Amino acid sequence: MSEPELSQAEKPGGPPALVIDQDAPLLLDEPGRAENPLPGVATKVLAENGPCFVCHANYQAEPLAKQHAGSDVGCVACHGPSYAHRNDENNTTPPDVMYPRNGIDPACRKCHASHDVPAGKIVTLWLQRFPDKTDAQSIVCTDCHGDHRLKVRTVRWDKKTGKLL
Ligand code: HEC
Ligand code: HEC
Ligand code: HEC
Ligand code: HEC
Known part of the structure; x- marks a missing residue:
């Protein structure tokens, strides 16, 4: 066939093109991101998190990944490109960057220096998510944010050394 065929979408009246799963909870039409400074970011984000x-x-x-992908902070921004990890069919090679518990807050604070949230909201979320914990020192950002575990x-793997356990 030498002539490229018209895709379904280009045929007038045809069904929509089978390019994107509109039901997927991705970022294509994510509302409320008008402040996003990067035009065309959705395509870029898909390309980045897709692998x-x-x-x-x-x-x-997952909320933490979604909130960040909308601002072009993809998996790779936090976990590194991780080529060896993603290409290892045996699943024994770790990603480039992992987060032991005491590494989480410092990593988040690199971009979020302040936390301007009313105390009432914080306490409410705390009670919802881990009512049994009473020691504020033992709480990390991802205890409250996302469902990332x-x-x-x-x-x-050992999250500090990358050693397979
Ligand atoms: C904003 C930074 C950030 C982004 C973006 C991010 N992660 Fe993470 N990820 C973390 C942190 C921090 C942890 C450790 C969380 C914890 O232990 O509570 C983590 C943990 C994980 C874990 C291990 C969870 C566990 O139970 O040990 C996986 C798997 C993971 N991330 C995958 C991904 C994937 C896939 C993406 C992209 C879709 C992604 N992450 C995007 C920061 C990020
Ligand atoms: C070929 C499959 C595969 C691909 C592709 C892949 N991963 Fe993974 N990843 C795994 C498996 C398997 C685990 C172990 C999770 C488990 O125990 O179920 C894992 C675990 C992780 C963890 C958890 C590490 C920890 O803290 O213990 C992170 C973070 C992670 N992957 C990030 C990524 C990122 C970022 C990408 C894309 C750049 C990616 N992975 C692509 C298979 C994959
Ligand atoms: C590379 C920079 C970067 C890192 C690291 C990072 N963030 Fe973000 N984060 C952003 C950007 C950019 C946004 C989107 C703009 C905004 O809403 O502030 C965002 C948004 C968020 C939001 C949503 C804010 C809202 O208004 O809805 C939460 C919650 C959040 N980040 C928590 C975290 C947590 C927890 C970590 C550590 C696991 C983390 N971030 C690490 C850059 C980062
Ligand atoms: C005890 C629960 C709790 C912990 C721990 C927590 N947060 Fe939050 N965070 C909240 C609540 C509640 C909000 C407000 C959400 C809303 O308005 O719906 C919030 C909002 C945010 C926002 C958006 C508002 C803003 O100030 O920009 C960011 C970003 C954020 N948190 C990052 C972090 C980071 C980074 C950490 C760790 C250093 C962290 N949070 C730890 C409860 C928590």
């Missing part, structure tokens, strides 16, 4: 979603599909709808693990 990770191949295996981490459950992170497509794996419920089930098949592989585990």
Whole structure:
């Protein structure tokens, strides 16, 4: 075939093109991001997180990842490009950057120096998410933000050294 065929979308009256799953909870039409300074960011973000979603599909709808992808802070910005990890079919190579518990707050603070939130809201969320914890020193950002932790693990690395456990 030498002539390229018209896609379904280009045919008048045809069904929509099978390019993008409109039901996917991605960032294509995300409302409330008018302040986003980067035009065309959705495409870029898809290109960036796509390789990770191949295996981490459950992170497509995860709030922490979504909030950041909308501002062009993708998986790679926080975990590194992780080429060896994503190409390892045996799943024994860790990603470039992991976060031991005491590394989480410093990493978040690099971009979020302040936390201008009314105390009442903070306490409410605290009570919702971990009512049993009473020591403020032991709480990290991701205790309150996102649903970013794996419920089930098949592989585990030491988050500091990357050693397979
Ligand atoms: C804003 C920075 C940031 C972004 C963006 C981000 N992560 Fe993370 N990720 C973290 C931090 C911090 C932790 C550690 C969270 C914790 O232990 O509470 C983490 C932990 C994880 C974990 C391990 C969870 C566990 O239970 O040990 C996986 C898997 C992961 N991220 C995958 C992803 C994927 C896939 C993306 C993109 C879709 C992504 N992350 C985007 C910061 C980020
Ligand atoms: C590379 C910079 C960067 C890092 C690191 C980072 N963030 Fe963000 N974060 C952003 C940007 C940019 C936005 C979107 C702009 C905004 O709403 O402030 C954002 C948005 C957010 C929001 C949504 C704010 C809102 O108004 O809805 C939360 C919550 C958040 N980040 C928490 C975290 C946490 C928790 C971490 C550590 C795991 C983290 N961020 C690490 C840059 C970063
Ligand atoms: C005890 C719970 C709790 C912890 C811990 C917590 N936050 Fe928040 N955070 C909140 C609440 C509640 C809001 C307000 C959300 C809303 O208005 O719906 C918020 C809002 C935010 C926002 C958006 C508003 C703003 O100030 O820009 C960012 C960004 C953020 N948090 C980052 C962080 C980071 C980074 C850490 C760790 C250093 C952290 N949070 C720790 C409860 C928490
Ligand atoms: C070939 C499949 C595959 C791809 C592609 C992939 N991962 Fe993973 N990743 C895994 C597996 C398997 C685990 C272990 C999770 C488990 O136990 O279920 C993991 C775990 C992780 C963790 C958790 C590390 C920790 O703290 O323990 C992070 C972070 C992570 N991946 C980031 C990424 C990022 C970022 C990308 C894209 C650049 C990516 N992954 C692409 C398979 C993959």
